[in-house]
Amino acid sequence: MKKIILSVDSTCDINHELMETYNINSFPYTILLDEKVYKDNVDITPPEIFNTYFEKKILPKTSAINVAEYYRYFKPWIDDGHEVIHINLGSALTSSHNNCSIVANELKGIYPIDSQNLSTGSALLVLKAANMIKEGLSAQEISTRLNSHRGNIHMSFILDTLDFLYAGGRCSKLSSLGANLLKIKPVINVDNSSGAMDVGNKYRGSLSKTIPKYISDKLSSYDNINQDHIFIVHSGIDSKYIDLAKSVILEHMDFDKIHVAVASCTISCHCGPNTLGIAFETI
Template sequence: MIKIVTDSTCDLTPESIEKYGIHVEPMLVEIDGVTYRDGIEMTRDKFFDGLPRFRDIPKTAACSPGSLLEAYRAAHRAGATGILSVHISARLSGVCAAANIAAEDARAEGIDVRVVDSMSLSMGLGYLLELAGEMREKGATLAEIGDALDAKRLEIRMYALIDTLTYLRKGGRVSNLSAFVGELLKIKPLVHVKDGLITTIDKARTRSQGIDRMFEDAVRFAAGRKVLSASIMHSTGPIERDLQDMASRIRTLWGIEPVAPRVVTPIIGTHTGPAGLGLVVILA
């Protein structure tokens, strides 16, 4: 049996994690001098409830090669014949680098490990994990699954609308001056993840304008292709109307039911802040 390993940026539901027997290695988040394991000591609800009151902007860290190696060893001891380790984009985090180091050590111990850079995160990564689980159940080999994920990751596009520049400024992602001007003008950056890298594609003055432009770009991405799946993510806040709007657009544009909205992990929420919106589009 092939064991699937990932990190806590995948934003899968507990039901999917249990269904496919996925091991989720927690990322780390430091809040006011205390380090927590994402999804264990620091849950989504606890994080977003406390975010306005944290003294300092949280800091995030990748899981270590040592912790991943222990996960590989445990899977091997439990009878896994191979391990598929799928992670957040290598251009966004050091997890893939840590996984490759751990995989090299594991192979020296006779453990077969395939590391896949999802070139995505959140439900983009989550979709690849579910695809891997389905392929495994149908008897695909480790190499076949890894190759399929390497191909499929190119057909995933993720978007995010950032409601406030405050957290990007505090995290050093934008300058104080840029953030001040942006907040003054009520600018909301629209970004996408392409080729594993986050790039700003537009700047909106209102949330509705940002959603319009998000879907305009998504339609261009999907032009001439069938959309297999579309997921909505968010970072809590007064956004119910936005979520309903996004779900309605998905049904109208592509004739599919959107994946139920997911609250993003604290690892992502640290950078977006509250009231962020996300969309993942996957082509058939």
């Protein structure tokens, strides 16, 4: 059986520990900021993006991974006789999956997976793929199972501010000002049938009050949660809120692993600092 390489877009937000444990390869998105080109989480981090915005009111432009980049990335593995499972950011949000699929039609042995999700929602698919590789399943079978399972993944996050959504043209100035004045923290849900995003509950108050309500409401919404893994992902937030999120999660159920990840620049630049999300799966 051919060796299977597990690969992801950098937007999956897999932390270094998991990358090493499961031998996961990652390809970064391109970030254009203040007329300079960077590779996401390679030579630029979310705090640098936030600082530039606060100082110059400039947000970065993010670039989908193109066909030529994917081709150069995959070809050495295919030439060595390997197969590749590659998990993409949801196709509703980017052209990367389509570009990856174009390369897969030319270089046989590549299996692009549209996660229909983002950030650590996609990461849960990555962990599932890693376990199936370990079990010895074929790349084709893994691809089929991942495509069937992605609707079981639930990703959401709570925003501290709408300033970055407004700056990126994703909400009105009135909405941004109103939310900030009233201390409203909206929840953004990811539609796991497409990867599109929509606004969910809106909580009022400080992060210390709204984060527990958000997490409690999400975990109470399902009675068939897989307790193997849950992710907490953030765009840069005080550790006390991460500890708070962990404690609320454990009040609801005893997950085997609570993973903490920092959102990539591609994700963080749209939601701003102090964003916190959770991702889990149902059975």
